[in-house]
Amino acid sequence: xxxxxxxxxxxxxxxxxxxxxxxxxxxxxxxxxxxxxxxxxxxxxxxxxxxxxxxxxxxxxxxxxxxxxxxxxxxxxxxxxxxxxxxxxxxxxxxxxxxxxxxxxxxxxxxxxxxxxxxxxxxxxxxxxxxxxxxxxxxxxxxxxxxxxxxxxxxxxxxxxxxxxxxxxxxxxxxxxxxxxxxxxxxxxxxxxxxxxxxxxxxxxxxxxxxxxxxxxxxxxxxxxxxxxxxxxxxxxxxxxxxxxxxxxxxxxxxxxxxxxxxxxxxxxxxxxxxxxxxxxxxxxxxxxxxxxxxxxxxxxxxxxxxxxxxxxxxxxxxxxxxxxxxxxxxxxxxxxxxxxxxxxxxxxxxxxxxxxxxxxxxxxxxxxxxxxxxxxxxxxxxxxx
Amino acid sequence: xxxxxxxxxxxxxxxxxxxxxxxxxxxxxxxxxxxxxxxxxxxxxxxxxxxxxxxxxxxxxxxxxxxxxxxxxxxxxxxxxxxxxxxxxxxxxxxxxxxxxxxxxxxxxxxxxxxxxxxxxxxxxxxxxxxxxxxxxxxxxxxxxxxxxxxxxxxxxxxxxxxxxxxxxxxxxxxxxxxxxxxxxxxxxxxxxxxxxxxxxxxxxxxxxxxxxxxxxxxxxxxxxxxxxxxxxxxxxxxxxxxxxxxxxxxxxxxxxxxxxxxxxxxxxxxxxxxxxxxxxxxxxxxxxxxxxxxxxxxxxxxxxxxxxxxxxxxxxxxxxxxxxxxxxxxxxxxxxxxxxxxxxxxxxxxxxxxxxxxxxxxxxxxxxxxxxxxxxxxxxxxxxxxxxxxxxxxxxxxxxxxxxxxxxxxxxxxxxxxxxxxx
Numbered sequence: 057x058x059x060x061x062x063x064x065x066x067x068x069x070x071x072x073x074x075x076x077x078x079x080x081x082x083x084x085x086x087x088x089x090x091x092x093x094x095x096x097x098x099x100x101x102x103x104x105x106x107x108x109x110x111x112x113x114x115x116x117x118x119x120x121x122x123x124x125x126x127x128x129x130x131x132x133x134x135x136x137x138x139x140x141x142x143x144x145x146x147x148x149x150x151x152x153x154x155x156x157x158x159x160x161x162x163x164x165x166x167x168x169x170x171x172x173x174x175x176x177x178x179x180x181x182x183x184x185x186x187x188x189x190x191x192x193x194x195x196x197x198x199x200x201x202x203x204x205x206x207x208x209x210x211x212x213x214x215x216x217x218x219x220x221x222x223x224x225x226x227x228x229x230x231x232x233x234x235x236x237x238x239x240x241x242x243x244x245x246x247x248x249x250x251x252x253x254x255x256x257x258x259x260x261x262x263x264x265x266x267x268x269x270x271x272x273x274x275x276x277x278x279x280x281x282x283x284x285x286x287x288x289x290x291x292x293x294x295x296x297x298x299x300x301x302x303x304x305x306x307x308x309x310x311x312x313x314x315x316x317x318x319x320x321x322x323x324x325x326x327x328x329x330x331x332x333x334x335x336x337x338x339x340x341x342x343x344x345x346x347x348x349x350x351x352x353x354x355x356x357x358x359x360x361x362x363x364x365x366x367x368x369x370x371x372x373x374x375x376x377x378x379x380x381x382x383x384x385x386x387x388x389x390x391x392x393x394x395x396x397x398x399x400x401x402x403x404x405x406x407x408x409x410x411x412x413x414x415x416x417x418x419x420x421x422x423x424x425x426x427x428x429x430x431x432x433x434x435x436x437x438x439x440x441x442x
Numbered sequence: 443x444x445x446x447x448x449x450x451x452x453x454x455x456x457x458x459x460x461x462x463x464x465x466x467x468x469x470x471x472x473x474x475x476x477x478x479x480x481x482x483x484x485x486x487x488x489x490x491x492x493x494x495x496x497x498x499x500x501x502x503x504x505x506x507x508x509x510x511x512x513x514x515x516x517x518x519x520x521x522x523x524x525x526x527x528x529x530x531x532x533x534x535x536x537x538x539x540x541x542x543x544x545x546x547x548x549x550x551x552x553x554x555x556x557x558x559x560x561x562x563x564x565x566x567x568x569x570x571x572x573x574x575x576x577x578x579x580x581x582x583x584x585x586x587x588x589x590x591x592x593x594x595x596x597x598x599x600x601x602x603x604x605x606x607x608x609x610x611x612x613x614x615x616x617x618x619x620x621x622x623x624x625x626x627x628x629x630x631x632x633x634x635x636x637x638x639x640x641x642x643x644x645x646x647x648x649x650x651x652x653x654x655x656x657x658x659x660x661x662x663x664x665x666x667x668x669x670x671x672x673x674x675x676x677x678x679x680x681x682x683x684x685x686x687x688x689x690x691x692x693x694x695x696x697x698x699x700x701x702x703x704x705x706x707x708x709x710x711x712x713x714x715x716x717x718x719x720x721x722x723x724x725x726x727x728x729x730x731x732x733x734x735x736x737x738x739x740x741x742x743x744x745x746x747x748x749x750x751x752x753x754x755x756x757x758x759x760x761x762x763x764x765x766x767x768x769x770x771x772x773x774x775x776x777x778x779x780x781x782x783x784x785x786x787x788x789x790x791x792x793x794x795x796x797x798x799x800x801x802x803x804x805x806x807x808x809x810x811x812x813x814x815x816x817x818x819x820x821x822x823x824x825x826x827x828x829x830x831x832x833x834x835x836x837x838x839x840x841x842x843x844x845x846x847x848x849x850x851x852x853x854x855x856x857x858x859x860x861x862x863x864x865x866x
């Protein structure tokens with residue numbers, strides 16, 4: 057079975073996989089650099105919240121009020137770079153406050169002479185606001201959460217436990233926010249995939265990452281594909297680390313939004329274990345703590361690390377390409393070669409070139425983690441067979 | 443002594459319609475500008491380019507971009523306070539631009555109000571808020587009035603437990619597509635007159651925000667005037683197709699801007715003002731801001747500066763707007779005011795302004811305002827204000843008060859005094 061991996065077609069395919077993985081890594085770093093510079097994650101999250109929390113019936117965008125509320129406003133220092141992270145707990149507290157205290161509903165509440173039903177003023181104001189504001193998607197959702205919370209808070213005698221009621225409302229809003237964030241995360245993933253595809257095509261065209269050409273090259277140069285496989289094997293851990301720093305478990309690095317949930321848990325865990333060291337925690341807590349801590353430390357990925365990543369991976373890939381003579385680099389650019397009259401312009405060649413580049417772009421759109429996972433599986437299969 | 447800057451804006455890009463720029467620029471350019479200026483670096487580079495090479499429009503737009511892209515109204519207001527001395531109180535105008543034809547704003551109009559009230563809670567002494575109203579905001583006149591009354595009557599709580607009225611006046615912007623004599627505003631104006639609530643309106647020839655929807659304008663130019671029983675003079679939509687602009691998606695904004703002059707020309711206020719002079723009604727306190735505009739002031743005094751169409755200006759009454767406002771002011775109409783906002787940087791008007799302030803008929807009707815932040819590059823703002831204050835603070839032997847005290851304190855106090863705001 058060991059010979060199976062020595063079959064030229066199989067090792068060529070593995071080489072192509074490595075090439076795609078490395079190119080995807082390079083593009084991901086490039087993309088990440090741009091995203092960090094533009095502060096795009098925070099803006100994407102804000103834009104999506106603005107879209108979802110727009111209340112046309114009442115003329116208010118609740119997301120706008122949440123973002124301008126002191127507790128959230130202090131999380132960012134610039135309008136163009138809003139915070140990419142709002143915990144579910146913080147979001148819930150702020151949303152309840154802005155709904156309870158907004159002038160539009162206060163002015164309507166003034167007309168309502170009904171006496172307060174609850175001891176907590178904020179709960180009272182919040183529920184009254186839901187009653188007096190016009191029906192909209194968001195008001196409807198919150199009213200439904202309140203009704204469900206009310207049912208859950210009735211004790212055996214059928215009397216409402218106010219503290220539990222408020223807690224249930226908060227927990228209901230938190231759950232709703234988390235599911236909204238999950239959806240936002242999916243939208244962000246799909247957007248990133250599209251952009252990685254375009255970026256992969258563009259970069260592929262400029263530096264000639266033509267999958268078809270690479271395939272035929274590796275097929276005809278067994279020493280190159282062996283070197284590439286050796287390179288991957290000797291740098292596997294290091295590359296995996298780089299991939300981890302870009303993304304934990306997803307196709308693309310939509311970590312900020314996804315990690316909201318993780319951070320909340322981390323905060324709760326930290327709070328619960330205050331004063332204890334990790335050894336004193338339960339085994340389960342300790343493992344979770346370590347996991348969350350790892351994820352949060354990965355969040356500290358910065359523009360600097362993105363730029364360093366681009367530079368490091370570019371230098372390494374360049375030296376490998378130079379050494380093995382792989383036809384990748386600006387000097388192999390199709391149009392440059394035509395201009396320098398090194399090759400003749402042929403429509404069929406051009407179409408094949410574009411097809412090859414599109415394939416590379418498509419590969420990039422899957423993201424580096426996908427290809428490194430695939431490689432890991434392939435190599436574990438190899439070791440199993442051997 | 444407290445001085446008042448009666449005309450400022452602290453709204454951000456989040457408070458204006460998403461497609462606001464598309465109203466005035468070719469679509470692709472407006473979209474590109476919006477995207478480019480989303481980042482701090484992009485906005486900075488673009489601001490510098492506009493300031494250096496964009497002429498007066500570019501400078502204004504650069505300033506608009508720099509400040510308008512701020513995080514919140516709180517940031518804009520704090521920036522505004524930095525430009526001025528601590529004895530200045532600011533009137534910030536909220537703007538209902540939801541019916542401009544550029545779609546709805548990201549924050550929503552009521553959202554804009556909530557934001558500014560947060561600023562009011564933090565700076566109750568330095569900020570007076572004027573509620574922006576539009577006849578299209580509510581279904582009908584009574585509903586509009588009831589909403590206004592509710593907004594005015596509901597007090598806001600400060601951190602110290604004190605409760606205050608949130609609003610001190612109303613703001614209308616007829617150039618967005620309605621006449622000041624709109625029937626749906628009548629009940630609200632009657633309430634304002636009863637309670638002596640001041641109203642800010644805008645009267646700058648060919649300036650400011652306007653409605654750029656040709657089909658809307660064609661239908662909105664000839665409404666019924668509820669203050670007279672006579673038919674209103676016919677207003678013809680001025681039209682000239684510029685195919686290049688049309689092709690670029692610019693939609694002939696110059697033409698629409700001209701047609702919007704019908705809404706804000708001083709003559710459009712005459713019947714409304716006259717109505718509140720009759721009987722036992724309190725006169726309506728209304729400020730025709732900008733005094734017609736700096737260009738109109740200069741043209742009126744023989745300056746050649748200005749566009750070809752400026753003289754005579756477009757409108758039902760082809761007369762200089764500055765002159766028209768002066769005529770209304772000196773015609774004994776009570777409650778009428780004007781301000782000099784947007785013209786502070788034009789030092790050539792200072793001598794005429796001094797003459798007007800010394801005029802016994804209407805010297806007490808002119809107010810100080812600067813139209814922050816829609817005027818000129820923000821880094822010049824402080825020097826413009828300082829210069830104005832210095833020039834107008836010179837002692838006049840005949841009067842015990844300086845012209846600065848008159849324009850920035852005495853006159854505004856008369857304008858602002860109402861049930862909802864009592865100046866010290």
